[in-house]
Amino acid sequence: xxxxxxxxxxxxxxxxxxxxxxxxxxxxxxxxxxxxxxxxxxxxxxxxxxxxxxxxxxxxxxxxxxxxxxxxxxxxxxxxxxxxxxxxxxxxxxxxxxxxxxxxxxxxxxxxxxxxxxxxxxxxxxxxxxxxxxxxxxxxxxxxxxxxxxxxxxxxxxxxxxxxxxxxxxxxxxxxxxxxxxxxxxxxxxxxxxxxxxxxxxxxxxxxxxxxxxxxxxxxxxxxxxxxxxxxxxxxxxxxxxxxxxxxxxxxxxxxxxxxxxxxxxxxxxxxxxxxxxxxxxxxxxxxxxxxxxxxxxxxxxxxxxxxxxxxxxxxxxxxxxxxxxxxxxxxxxxxxxxxxxxxxxxxxxxxxxxxxxxxxxxxxxxxxxxxxxxxxxxxxxxxxxxxxxxxxxxxxxxxxxxxxxxxxxxxxxxxxxxxxxxxxxxxxxxxxxxxxxxxxxxxxxxxxxxxxxxxxxxxxxxxxxxxxxxxxxxxxxxxxxxxxxxx
Numbered sequence: 001x002x003x004x005x006x007x008x009x010x011x012x013x014x015x016x017x018x019x020x021x022x023x024x025x026x027x028x029x030x031x032x033x034x035x036x037x038x039x040x041x042x043x044x045x046x047x048x049x050x051x052x053x054x055x056x057x058x059x060x061x062x063x064x065x066x067x068x069x070x071x072x073x074x075x076x077x078x079x080x081x082x083x084x085x086x087x088x089x090x091x092x093x094x095x096x097x098x099x100x101x102x103x104x105x106x107x108x109x110x111x112x113x114x115x116x117x118x119x120x121x122x123x124x125x126x127x128x129x130x131x132x133x134x135x136x137x138x139x140x141x142x143x144x145x146x147x148x149x150x151x152x153x154x155x156x157x158x159x160x161x162x163x164x165x166x167x168x169x170x171x172x173x174x175x176x177x178x179x180x181x182x183x184x185x186x187x188x189x190x191x192x193x194x195x196x197x198x199x200x201x202x203x204x205x206x207x208x209x210x211x212x213x214x215x216x217x218x219x220x221x222x223x224x225x226x227x228x229x230x231x232x233x234x235x236x237x238x239x240x241x242x243x244x245x246x247x248x249x250x251x252x253x254x255x256x257x258x259x260x261x262x263x264x265x266x267x268x269x270x271x272x273x274x275x276x277x278x279x280x281x282x283x284x285x286x287x288x289x290x291x292x293x294x295x296x297x298x299x300x301x302x303x304x305x306x307x308x309x310x311x312x313x314x315x316x317x318x319x320x321x322x323x324x325x326x327x328x329x330x331x332x333x334x335x336x337x338x339x340x341x342x343x344x345x346x347x348x349x350x351x352x353x354x355x356x357x358x359x360x361x362x363x364x365x366x367x368x369x370x371x372x373x374x375x376x377x378x379x380x381x382x383x384x385x386x387x388x389x390x391x392x393x394x395x396x397x398x399x400x401x402x403x404x405x406x407x408x409x410x411x412x413x414x415x416x417x418x419x420x421x422x423x424x425x426x427x428x429x430x431x432x433x434x435x436x437x438x439x440x441x442x443x444x445x446x447x448x449x450x451x452x453x454x455x456x457x458x459x460x461x462x463x464x465x466x467x468x469x470x471x472x473x474x475x476x477x478x479x480x481x482x483x484x485x486x487x488x
């Protein structure tokens with residue numbers, strides 16, 4: 001995993017390196033500092049005049065940062081000299097009751113929750129695109145595979161809804177992780193709090209957290225690990241599922257006449273020597289990027305493994321960077337939008353094999369009370385007979401079907417020709433499913449509605465989470481600007 005917040009081998013002069021970080025870490029440190037001075041003023045832990053002076057110093061540092069090159073470090077020990085230069089030596093009282101330990105943990109959680117909301121939205125967008133494509137292919141019969149071999153017919157909508165259901169669970173895992181991530185460690189100091197009676201709930205509210213990590217040792221030395229692993233686990237599972245989808249799509253390109261292709265030229269690539277080739281570049285990228293995402297998430301586990309509490313290894317300001325997850329999910333959505341399916345070609349692919357013979361065994365049981373294993377044996381023999389002669393199932397003469405059955409069972413074939421032709425039809429097999437969650441039209445329609453509703457509910461939840469953070473930012477800025485104005 002490429003993560004600039006994880007240092008290389010440490011030397012004596014680099015011991016503070018684990019507290020450095022880019023991205024939004026500096027922005028989050030600024031918010032933490034604003035919240036801290038507001039709380040210290042409200043609790044009278046810092047005298048009003050000094051609190052105002054420190055607030056103005058924070059504002060001045062922010063203004064200076066906007067005018068010059070952006071600061072590269074979120075380490076408070078790098079920040080404090082700039083604050084002292086702006087507000088005087090007493091400005092160090094901003095750090096009352098704090099440690100870089102709880103500041104770092106707070107920044108990490110602010111990064112994690114920001115990433116979770118963005119990743120959740122990207123997942124919802126991909127699911128919405130899958131549902132839209134499934135709606136257009138309710139009746140498109142396609143082959144489905146087990147062991148890489150055509151197994152039974154289903155509909156493309158049914159297949160897409162399967163992936164959609166998997167990504168719905170991925171979104172659920174991210175939502176569950178968010179609940180555990182959005183708890184504040186700020187005010188716990190290094191591991192045992194401090195002798196100052198900080199108002200931790202006020203700090204949490206000003207920064208948009210839903211509650212506190214109560215045990216101070218846990219807050220700084222155990223919870224930072226498991227909350228990052230929570231997120232990494234959810235994303236790793238999604239990466240595996242997306243990789244399966246990419247592999248399914250890629251397999252179709254091996255056929256001389258695929259029934260599913262990428263329509264947009266931007267998603268394909270041509271050979272440098274073979275003019276006829278249209279390589280599924282985007283699908284290959286999706287598979288590769290999903291694998292790299294899985295590797296990134298395993299790295300999160302590995303840097304947290306076999307480490308004593310209090311070590312720098314797991315102290316990244318950005319413990320689970322969201323750049324690659326967003327790349328993978330964005331590419332997934334583009335591929336879904338770019339898929340072009342040929343329903344007639346897909347149906348011909350089904351009819352080219354023997355994937356409806358299961359229905360023969362079922363029909364013999366349902367219509368003539370022939371034990372399933374007997375029907376299964378007959379259907380297997382029928383398959384061997386047809387394949388050995390280069391025939392498709394529907395090309396085998398009914399008289400030959402009846403002869404094979406009589407030879408295998410010493411009984412007359414109990415299905416009339418019209419009934420037999422009906423049960424080997426892919427359309428009949430798909431429409432005749434009775435189990436919940438099958439490809440039959442009524443179930444596909446129900447599942448489409450369920451997935452649409454779930455996506456809408458998840459989008460609403462994510463938007464509400466973003467709105468809650470925005471309200472907290474407004475509350476913090478109002479309180480901070482009031483303090484600055486009071487000192488003017």
